Amino acid sequence: MTGNGWDDILEPGEELLWQGQPDPRPDWRAQTLRETLFGLAVTAFSLFWMAKALGIGADATFMGLVFPLMGLPFLVMGLNRAGGKIALGVWRRRHTWYSLTTRRAFIATDLLGRRTLDAYPIGPATPLDHEEGPPDHIWFATDFVKTAQGSKRRRIGFTHLPDSRAVYDQMRRLQREAL
Structure with missing residues (x-):
């Protein structure tokens, strides 16, 4: 994997399986x-x-x-x-990239010059939830965000995917092979 930008990120033996971006088209479902x-x-x-x-x-x-x-x-x-x-x-979706390796899911963003790269392990205990839309989503982690009333749970995953079934199937295969 020399020269592809992943040398300092991937662990020994970890391989890149898939990369993609969310579909940037407007999502009108929440607008009334x-x-x-x-x-x-x-x-x-x-x-x-x-x-x-x-x-x-x-x-x-x-x-x-x-x-x-x-x-x-x-x-x-x-x-x-x-x-x-x-x-x-x-x-936001135009400035977001997804990657899946043999061990982790990555979400990278470049918003107003602030770059982030978050990694989430994908293992046998990872709760995977596939929402077929449109748009399609694959959820694989959660965290909590502060609100005025305390905090609320936020789902983390690959959202607005055009090829979600193939990516979800790869993630399930990774879980089975890790057993």
């Missing part, structure tokens, strides 16, 4: 018409607010500059509700 319309209304209101505030504060005083900026949080919220979450998901 009601949420989109609400987001568009908030966006329109915030743009109206900022335009009017700019006209009122055209004297370039401190308040004339700050008052229009008070609409920015509402603009961001409105855009997010109108479909920003979907656009963010597309962007």
Whole structure:
């Protein structure tokens, strides 16, 4: 495996089996018409607010500059509700790569210059869950993330896969061979 970038990552005897990326197409399942319309209304209101505030504060005083900026949080919220979450998901998937070796599953991301490479062991005790969609997902780990109410469980895996059955079958074979 010389020169392929994996020399310092793979353990002795570990081999790369598969690499891929999630399908970057928009996933509209979580977006509702009601949420989109609400987001568009908030966006329109915030743009109206900022335009009017700019006209009122055209004297370039401190308040004339700050008052229009008070609409920015509402603009961001409105855009997010109108479909920003979907656009963010597309962007994240375009900057995510998956790899499967004879021992581990890797998820690599390059988001705003911050690169991460997370590895998850795949063994006989690894709980594998295959969700056939579309989109298809293979879940193989969990962790907990902090929330305002405490924490919640987050599933980790290869998401939005176009060839999930072949990858899932490879992972199950790895589990059987490790017994």
